[in-house]
Structure formats: C-alpha cells, structure tokens
Amino acid sequence: MEPVRLWAAVEFTARSGSTEALLxxxxxxxxxxxxxxxxxGGFCGHCAARQYPRLAALAHRYRVRLRVRKKQGLYFRVRPLLRRAGLWAGLAVFLPLLLWTQQFIWFADVSTLTAGQAARTSAILREAGLQPGSAVTEAKLAAGEYALLHSGEFSWASLNFAKGRLEVEAAAAKPKPDIAAGTLHGIRARCSGTVVRTNLVSGTMLVVPGQQVEAGQGLIGTARSERDGTLIFAPAAGTVLAQFEWNDTRTVLLEENIFQYTGGCTHSIELLVFGQAxxxxxxxxxxNAVLTARHYQPELPLLGLALPCSIRETCRYGQQPETLCRTEEQAAALARLQSxxxxxxxxxxxxxxxxxxxxxxxxxxxNYTVTYTVVADICG
Incomplete structure (x- = not known):
C-alpha cells in the first residue's frame, strides 16, 4: 500500500451506525x-483516494458517519497548482521562449584552457561579439577562430556552438626550434663590441672570443667548404655574446604636475542580453576619471546555472591635479630606473x-647621463 499512500490516500474515521457491516x-x-x-464507537482506517467516494456511499447505506482526518500523497500537493491557469499560461510561453533563446550564448566552455588562456580567450571573443547573451552566426564563429589564431598564442582553434553552449578548443602555439629560427642570409652584429662567448647551432661561426667586431659585421655564415672545396649551406643560427658600452640620457622634472587619485569611485553596469545592451x-x-572594466556572467544562486546574459561593470576612479615635488636623490633614482x-x-x-x-x-x-658596460647577445 505504500505506492498508494505516496500518490493519493485518505485517512478517515468511521463512527455510529453499523461499522462492522460497513467493513x-x-x-x-x-x-x-x-x-x-x-x-x-467505530474504527480508523486508510484507503486510496479514488476508492473513498464508493466507501462513502456504503457508509451512507449503513448510516455510518465518515470523517476525513488527513489527506496523504503527492496528488493533494500538486492539485492546487494544476487549477491555476497562470501556471499553464507561463509554461506555454516558457517552452517556445526557451527554444528561441538557444540561438544565443548561455555559457562559454573554456575548461580545456589554462586560467590565463581562458581570460585572454574570453577577451578576444568579446571583441568578436561572442559573449553570453549575444546571438551566434557562422560569420561570428569564423571571425572568432581567426582572431584566436591571429593572436599568436594558439596554433589551432575551433569554436563549436549548439543549444546555447559555446565550446572553445585550442592548442597552444609551440616555439620554433632553434635550428628553424636560423636565417639563410647569415647573422650580423647589431652593435660593435668584443666577443666574449659563442654558441653555434647551425651554419659557420665567423668570429672567435676576444675578437673586436663592428656593427653590421658578419657573425655566423650560412656556407662552409669541405676538404674537396664543396660548399655546404645551412641556416645560420646561434648566439654571440659580446661586451660593449650602452649610453642613455634622461631628464626628470623636480616639480611636476600629475593626477592623484581622490578615493572617489562610481560604478556603471551594462547588461547584454539577447544581443541588446x-x-x-x-x-x-x-x-579626469580612470576607467576600469570588468566582465562577468550572473548565475542562479541556488542551482548555479548560467543565464543567457553578461554584465559589464565599469569603475570610474576620480583624480585631481597636484604638484609633485622630488628631491635630487629621488629624481636621480627615477632616471636610473627609466634607463x-x-x-x-x-x-x-x-x-x-x-x-x-x-x-x-x-x-x-x-639631467641624467649613464654609460653601462654590459655583456649581451649582439646577433641581429
């Protein structure tokens, strides 16, 4: 009898009359x-709700007074809702609306990417018009894939959209091997200096440690000759570390008019839903405010489901002009940092x-002038 009690059952009392004959x-x-x-004077019992009218007819015949003590089951909880016309009207409107909104992005899945890649990918897709709340077309998908590839971070990218879900798949670009980074016209010096160390990857090294080289002089060649005089060509690749002097000049004002933050801030919120802002x-x-934008997608607080919309929050931080005074030591430290x-x-x-x-x-x-003696790779 448990299934009956789960759906619809009645607990009743029977008194007076011939209760034994009723049973x-x-x-x-x-x-x-x-x-x-x-x-x-009687008994208490349970029966299925659909059988209670027949039991009440028998009780009337035997002059037994029946009283419903408790109604049990899911049916009695749902029945008040079934009588509400607004519920059915809302359901009739909700289903077509749900099907229509499947052409908009509800959720962008970037779970296959790292946290940094996901943040940069979301920014690139926003510029292409692909964000939660916007409509999706084949042209936008193609533009989004091209933008991801054009960023240089990915060697392959694919955007798949179905029923409100935008799935992003991409493979990170791998750096070119050193041998493939060589040139076919040789490597020349970017500046003059004294060679300290060399590291040949491919080609022919034209200089040795301790040699003085001039700007534009060849460092690594692309050809070498065998004992029989045969020339063998290979891309020029490698490093040449040389010691040289680097000069720089900076000018720093001791008094400068700058903008300082006041601590005031205002927020503005823009909602993008169904392709409209x-x-x-x-x-x-x-x-003189400084703007900072943040994008996020709202979720239902209980179920955690994403909604087909996105929010752009813009923070405006106030500034005011002030005169900044520096000592000579502070100005020298700033110039040194800039150099x-x-x-x-x-x-x-x-x-x-x-x-x-x-x-x-x-x-x-x-006025700050500095000369650094440095060792660096001068291959250009």
Whole structure:
C-alpha cells in the first residue's frame, strides 16, 4: 500500500451506525482498506483516494458517519497548482521562449584552457561579439577562430556552438626550434663590441672570443667548404655574446604636475542580453576619471546555472591635479630606473658589468647621463 499512500490516500474515521457491516460490505465490493484500528464507537482506517467516494456511499447505506482526518500523497500537493491557469499560461510561453533563446550564448566552455588562456580567450571573443547573451552566426564563429589564431598564442582553434553552449578548443602555439629560427642570409652584429662567448647551432661561426667586431659585421655564415672545396649551406643560427658600452640620457622634472587619485569611485553596469545592451542608471563620472572594466556572467544562486546574459561593470576612479615635488636623490633614482628599463627593453639578456653616471641640475630639471658596460647577445 505504500505506492498508494505516496500518490493519493485518505485517512478517515468511521463512527455510529453499523461499522462492522460497513467493513464486510467494503471487502465484498473490493475496496482495500488498510491500517484499520479500533476507536470508541467505530474504527480508523486508510484507503486510496479514488476508492473513498464508493466507501462513502456504503457508509451512507449503513448510516455510518465518515470523517476525513488527513489527506496523504503527492496528488493533494500538486492539485492546487494544476487549477491555476497562470501556471499553464507561463509554461506555454516558457517552452517556445526557451527554444528561441538557444540561438544565443548561455555559457562559454573554456575548461580545456589554462586560467590565463581562458581570460585572454574570453577577451578576444568579446571583441568578436561572442559573449553570453549575444546571438551566434557562422560569420561570428569564423571571425572568432581567426582572431584566436591571429593572436599568436594558439596554433589551432575551433569554436563549436549548439543549444546555447559555446565550446572553445585550442592548442597552444609551440616555439620554433632553434635550428628553424636560423636565417639563410647569415647573422650580423647589431652593435660593435668584443666577443666574449659563442654558441653555434647551425651554419659557420665567423668570429672567435676576444675578437673586436663592428656593427653590421658578419657573425655566423650560412656556407662552409669541405676538404674537396664543396660548399655546404645551412641556416645560420646561434648566439654571440659580446661586451660593449650602452649610453642613455634622461631628464626628470623636480616639480611636476600629475593626477592623484581622490578615493572617489562610481560604478556603471551594462547588461547584454539577447544581443541588446541595456545600461542601468548610474551616477555621473568624476572629473579626469580612470576607467576600469570588468566582465562577468550572473548565475542562479541556488542551482548555479548560467543565464543567457553578461554584465559589464565599469569603475570610474576620480583624480585631481597636484604638484609633485622630488628631491635630487629621488629624481636621480627615477632616471636610473627609466634607463634600466630602456636597457632591458633593448637588450633583454644584458648582464651589467660596470656603470658610469653623471647628474646635473639646471632650471628645475635633473639631467641624467649613464654609460653601462654590459655583456649581451649582439646577433641581429
């Protein structure tokens, strides 16, 4: 009887009249009563809800008073909802709407990528118009794949879209082997210097350690001759470390007008849903504000399901002009930092050997001149 109780059952009491005759008549009529217990002047029992009207007719015949004590089962919980017309109308509207929204992106799956790759991929796809809440076309998918390949980070990329799910698959680009990075016209010196060390990968080394070379001089050639005079050609690849001097000049103001953050900030939110952007009311931006944008996708708080929309939050940080005063030591430190940044931008593998610098102050300006003696790869 448990399935009956789970769907629809009735707990009732029977008093007065001929209750014994009622039990006998119910058994003859095929009414299955269970959980029957004696009560003063009658009994308490259970039966399926569909059999209760027939039991009530028999009780009336034998002048037994029936009273429903409790209704049990899923049917009695669902029945009030089935009587609500708005529920059925909402369901009739929801199903076509659900099918129609499958042409929009609900969720972008980038689980096959690393965290950094996923963040950069999402930014690239947003520029191509592929983000949660936007409609998908074949042209957008092709443009998104081309943008991922054009970024140089991936050697292969594929975008698959079905029923609101955009699946991103990509393979990271592998660096070219050193032998393939060689040139067929030889390698020449980027600047003059004294050769310290050489490392030949392919081709013919034309210089030796301790040799003085000039800018534009050949360092690694592409041909060498065998004993019989036969020339063998190979791409020129390798490194030539040389010691040379690098000069730089910087000028730093002792008093400079700059913008400082005030601590004020305003937020503006833009909702992208079904291919349309809706900006929510926001306060006016502070003067000389710096903008920072953040993109995220809302989820249902209980189920954790992604919604077919995305949110762009823009933070505007206020600034105000102020005069920054520097001491000569601070200005020299800033100029030194700028020179080091320029050095490593030009020669990323530079190893500093010595430094010679000079500072002069004229008309509120610090003029900084530095000469670094460095060892770096001069192959160009």
């Amino acid at each position: 006998t008549a119910a058994a003859r009529a095929g009414l299955h009563l269970y959980g029957v217990t004696a009560l003063p 809706f900006a929510l009311p926001a306060a006016s931006a502070p003067k 080091l940044q320029a050095l490593y931008a030009a020669w990323p593998d530079a190893e500093r050997i010595a430094r010679k610098e000079d500072c002069t102050v004229n008309d509120g300006r610090l």
